[in-house]
């Protein structure tokens with residue numbers, strides 16, 4: 001399959017997302033769309049080089065109208081996965097805002113009927129996660145973050161708990 005994979009600026013589920021990407025690399029044609037925050041955060045977690053081994057679109061190198069998102073309108077991808085998806089990117093997608101690389105790609109994907117799979121970082125009332133220095137801490141996603149996910153599900157967006165579930169979910173769109 002031709003898979004577009006968005007990486008937003010989240011530390012949570014970042015390493016697991018890259019692990020899955022590396023596993024799927026030989027089976028699918030994958031292009032990564034990396035938000036500017038994603039680039040910074042990946043550098044902090046020491047995984048930017050691994051991401052750089054894929055065909056890559058960097059938000060930091062795009063113009064304000066995100067020309068690379070046009071590929072979704074032109075049928076170049078079979079599916080768009082965003083993993084990890086920050087609460088910021090999820091909120092924008094839910095509300096129809098398209099002013100960042102990933103929210104614009106998601107907007108074009110949805111408007112062109114390309115299936116969208118999200119693996120949000122803020123998916124349950126309590127999330128335990130790890131800082132770049134290895135320190136473990138908890139976050140408590142807001143009600144609005146969880147409501148966004150519910151609304152997106154109702155719209156037909158596939159929302160998964162973990163990047164490890166992506167491989168199976170892709171089978172639906174073969």
Ligand SMILES: Cc1cc2nc3c(=O)[nH]c(=O)nc-3n(C[C@H](O)[C@H](O)[C@H](O)COP(=O)(O)O)c2cc1C
Pocket residue numbers: 007008009010011012035036037038041044085086087088089100102121122132
């Ligand atoms: C080290 C680090 C880790 C972060 N992890 C998360 C996260 O797991 N989830 C989240 O929603 N935001 C996280 N953020 C905040 C986002 O990077 C920030 O909201 C950014 O504006 C998101 O932009 P994007 O959605 O375009 O990638 C993190 C920030 C830093 C510096």
